[in-house]
Amino acid sequence: MRRGLPEVPSGKDAVRSQQTAKVGRFSENRHLVGTFGEMMVEMLPQDLAFTVFVPSEKAFGRDLRLNVKESFVAENINNTYAIVSRVLGFSAVPRALTSDMVPVGKEISHDSLSGFTLYISKAVYGKIIVNGVRSESLDRRKGEIVVHIMDGVVMDADFKQSVQPDYDEGR
Numbered sequence: 240m241r242r243g244l245p246e247v248p249s250g251k252d253a254v255r256s257q258q259t260a261k262v263g264r265f266s267e268n269r270h271l272v273g274t275f276g277e278m279m280v281e282m283l284p285q286d287l288a289f290t291v292f293v294p295s296e297k298a299f300g301r302d303l304r305l306n307v308k309e310s311f312v313a314e315n316i317n318n319t320y321a322i323v324s325r326v327l328g329f330s331a332v333p334r335a336l337t338s339d340m341v342p343v344g345k346e347i348s349h350d351s352l353s354g355f356t357l358y359i360s361k362a363v364y365g366k367i368i369v370n371g372v373r374s375e376s377l378d379r380r381k382g383e384i385v386v387h388i389m390d391g392v393v394m395d396a397d398f399k400q401s402v403q404p405d406y407d408e409g410r
Contacts, residue, residue, distance in 0.1 A: 271376050271388055272293060272296075272388060273296030273299065275310075276293035276294065276295070276386070278320075279291060279293055279323055279324075279326065279327045280293065280386060282323075282324060283331065283384055285381065285384065287333070288333070288334050288335040288383045288385075289335070289384045289385070290331065290332045290334060290385045290386075290387070291327070291330055291331045291384060291385070291386050292330040292369050292387050292389050292393050293387070293388050293389060294326065294330075294388075294391060294392040297390075298389065298391050299392070302391060302392045302402070303326070303402050304402070305323075322402070325394075326392055328352045328353035329351050329353055329392075329394045329395060329398070330357075330389075330393040330394075331351055332351055332352070333352065334349070335384075335385050336349070336385060337377075337378050337385055338361065338365070338367055338377040338387070341359055341360065341367055344360070345360065346358050346359065347360070355393075355394075355395050357369050357370060357393065358370055365377075369389065369393050371391075372390065372392070372393055373389070373390050374387050374388065374389055375388045375389060
């Protein structure tokens with residue numbers, strides 16, 4: 240049996256598939272997680288413990304220039320999946336890590352799936368901070384997966400540079 244990436248729908252089918260994806264107990268949090276965040280979580284096995292620091296829908300647009308209307312059209316779908324899966328590699332750790340497991344004022348570190356080191360701390364007001372990115376919502380769950388929604392994208396410097404807008408485009 241060949242294992243690999245699932246078949247990716249394109250065009251209108253891609254948007255429809257993302258809108259109707261099964262999300263189980265997670266469905267009540269869909270408005271918080273957003274389409275790209277849900278896509279990230281769906282890439283992980285649901286029966287194993289992971290923690291994912293998912294960028295908010297606003298952060299996907301602001302930091303990665305992804306939006307649902309344009310990112311799922313046929314000519315952009317492969318790039319969208321590549322970006323989202325790359326972000327998943329930077330922002331997921333292979334263990335459950337709820338906010339109450341992070342001590343206030345003390346930094347802990349974990350390696351992400353890609354080997355990128357995540358420095359995690361909790362501020363006095365309860366927000367988790369991962370590599371300088373502050374959380375918006377904490378401790379959402381889908382099966383064994385713990386999801387923290389972030390106001391930014393956790394990524395390494397090389398990837399950040401590759402997705403930054405080119406300010407010389409208009410010249």
